[in-house]
Amino acid sequence: MGYLVFALAFWIAAWAVNGALVSHAFATPTGAVAARVSVPALFGLAVLVAWECTVRGLAISPILLPPPSAIAARLAVSVPVLWADFEQTFLRSVLPGYIIGCGAGFVAAILIDRSPFLQRGLLPIGNLVSALPMVGVAPIMVMWFGFDWQSKVAVVVIVTFFPMLVSAVEGLAAAGRMERDLMRTYAADWRQTMLMLRLPAAAPFIFNALKINSTLALIGAIVAEFFGTPTVGMGFRIATEVGRSNIDMVWAEIAVAAVVGSLFYGLVALTGRALTFWHPSNRGGRA
Amino acid sequence: MRAATSLLRERILPVLVVVAAILVVWHVFVVVMNAPFERDQAARAGMSPSFAEIVPRTFSQTRPVLPAPHQIAAELWDTTVNKAITSKRSLIYHASVTLSAALAGFVIGSLLGIGLAIALIHSRVLDSSLMPWVIASQTVPIIAIAPMVIVVLNAVGITGLLPKAMISAYLSFFPVAVGAVTGLRSADRLLLDMMRTYSASKAQIFWKVRWPSSLPYVFASLKIAVAAALVGAIVGELPTGAVAGLGARLLSGSYYGQTVQIWSALVMAAVVGAGLVALVGLVQSVVLRRMEGR
Numbered sequence: 001m002g003y004l005v006f007a008l009a010f011w012i013a014a015w016a017v018n019g020a021l022v023s024h025a026f027a028t029p030t031g032a033v034a035a036r037v038s039v040p041a042l043f044g045l046a047v048l049v050a051w052e053c054t055v056r057g058l059a060i061s062p063i064l065l066p067p068p069s070a071i072a073a074r075l076a077v078s079v080p081v082l083w084a085d086f087e088q089t090f091l092r093s094v095l096p097g098y099i100i101g102c103g104a105g106f107v108a109a110i111l112i113d114r115s116p117f118l119q120r121g122l123l124p125i126g127n128l129v130s131a132l133p134m135v136g137v138a139p140i141m142v143m144w145f146g147f148d149w150q151s152k153v154a155v156v157v158i159v160t161f162f163p164m165l166v167s168a169v170e171g172l173a174a175a176g177r178m179e180r181d182l183m184r185t186y187a188a189d190w191r192q193t194m195l196m197l198r199l200p201a202a203a204p205f206i207f208n209a210l211k212i213n214s215t216l217a218l219i220g221a222i223v224a225e226f227f228g229t230p231t232v233g234m235g236f237r238i239a240t241e242v243g244r245s246n247i248d249m250v251w252a253e254i255a256v257a258a259v260v261g262s263l264f265y266g267l268v269a270l271t272g273r274a275l276t277f278w279h280p281s282n283r284g285g286r287a
Numbered sequence: 288m289r290a291a292t293s294l295l296r297e298r299i300l301p302v303l304v305v306v307a308a309i310l311v312v313w314h315v316f317v318v319v320m321n322a323p324f325e326r327d328q329a330a331r332a333g334m335s336p337s338f339a340e341i342v343p344r345t346f347s348q349t350r351p352v353l354p355a356p357h358q359i360a361a362e363l364w365d366t367t368v369n370k371a372i373t374s375k376r377s378l379i380y381h382a383s384v385t386l387s388a389a390l391a392g393f394v395i396g397s398l399l400g401i402g403l404a405i406a407l408i409h410s411r412v413l414d415s416s417l418m419p420w421v422i423a424s425q426t427v428p429i430i431a432i433a434p435m436v437i438v439v440l441n442a443v444g445i446t447g448l449l450p451k452a453m454i455s456a457y458l459s460f461f462p463v464a465v466g467a468v469t470g471l472r473s474a475d476r477l478l479l480d481m482m483r484t485y486s487a488s489k490a491q492i493f494w495k496v497r498w499p500s501s502l503p504y505v506f507a508s509l510k511i512a513v514a515a516a517l518v519g520a521i522v523g524e525l526p527t528g529a530v531a532g533l534g535a536r537l538l539s540g541s542y543y544g545q546t547v548q549i550w551s552a553l554v555m556a557a558v559v560g561a562g563l564v565a566l567v568g569l570v571q572s573v574v575l576r577r578m579e580g581r
Contacts, residue, residue, distance in 0.1 A: 015412065018412050018415070018416050019412045022411050022412050022415050023411070036415065039412075039415045039416050040415065040416055040417070040418075040419040040420060042416070043416035043417060043420070044420065063439075063442065064439055064442065064443065065439075117301050117304075118301070118305070119301075120297065120298065120301040120302070121301030121302050121303075121304055121305035122305055124298075124302050125302065125305060125306070128561060131510070131514050131560060131561065131564045132514075132556070132557045132560045132561065133514070133517050133518045133521055133556050133557070133560050135518060135521075135522065136521060136533075136537055136552070136553045136556050136557075137553065138537075139537050139538070139540060139541035139549050140546070140549055140550070140553075142541060143352075143541065143544070143546065143549075144352065214426070215425070215426055215427075215428065218428040219428045219430050222428050222430060222431050223430060223522055223525075226434070226522070226525050226526075227525075227537075227538070227541055228541070234431065235431065238431055238434055238435065239434050239526065242434045242435050242438045242526065243438070247435065247439065250434075250435045251435075253431070254431055254432055254435075257427065257428050257431050258427040258428075261426050261427040261428050262423055262426045262427060264426075265426035266426070
């Protein structure tokens, strides 16, 4: 009972502090930034405290919902296993597949760029395929390429190819008519126009696809592992530990997947922002 | 008449040509990928058939590495038209199991997402506490929790449609919440100020300005959400073993090497997915057109 009262008190206190932080007008920009970061952080902490205290206070079985402290303890003692899973799923499956899939989509977009006929034929199909449950190809890839990382790479390639193709084609069409005419008056050839005008103009679209694909790639690899793996990998670990009722290990793996997913996304987003600093979406808004 | 022929030449013809090219490449791959098995079989029987003898056989294997399109079409026809809908072998039965879970989850998730968005735009504290987490959660492979949700809910005694629907709801919740917040914020400042000069209540501002101006954003994210809900329902069928649904068809097909069954389940999933997105798109165009008319 004490736990529940404490959780409620902590929640109300955190809410009050956040309310004060949000409505307070900060004199310095650093203060405002600190407040913007600490408000969600405090909220996250309040959720964790509420979770921990509710599980303890109501004596919920750890097989249903383990408390965060148990998950953290499990995370700390199983670093080698988690690292091996990370290596198998992320370094061996997601990264190569992501690079091959995005690269192939990009190259395909450049190739069909010269043919309006192919563009009109491929774009509707690409758009359709992008909306389909593509992870369904996982069992076929596992059958073709075996249980190990090769089949996961294949799934990731298929999942990331079409979003990149569609975005890159759209991006290559983004350069304005006037600028293209200007390049023509300079007697620029196709390669020069591409490098100096059209690829930079397409960069925001391409990075958008790269960001979407970073999430899709991880999902593709994890789901593909549900269909068969060697005895290592994030998806494999989640599926088997669920079967063995080690729910704290499942949560630890999910925590790792969440951190990996957001870091991957963040890295791609930061690179994109650094390379397309000139684009209005990266310039406006924030002082 | 002229518009019709140009539509035919500009839009439909390129797509048809590309589809035809894909089919040709597919048939070539059928021969290339299925031939080793036939050679192997023939070698065991002590024969050495010519290439021309092998080719027709590659199109009619029972468990081909890559089934030919006509085999998939035959399987689809057989499992949809020739089977009673209630039969466990009917693909329509399995598709309807998955579809009902996906739709239930989509409705729950979208309503919750829109509800959260409305709460977020009216509470600054909630907005700055929760919104960063909602955005961050989009970068996380949420699907990883699917097996746990299914098994834990099974342990509590909740089985059947609801656990799968919850995964679908969870997957469709976040895109809708983000899209709805963006949309509700996109209302024209001038219109909002004007409503204030009319001393309109919060509810009136919401229904007459914010909600209508958010609809294009909401519909864009509803399309993403409905596709995500279908993926959620399919993945949600994997951990319980192959009971029913398109995910179960994929799983049992991969257990028993029934490639034709996998491919036909995949085609069915594609049809259902495209249908759902098209349906949301249809509702979108009808609603937005009627709004313009006002």
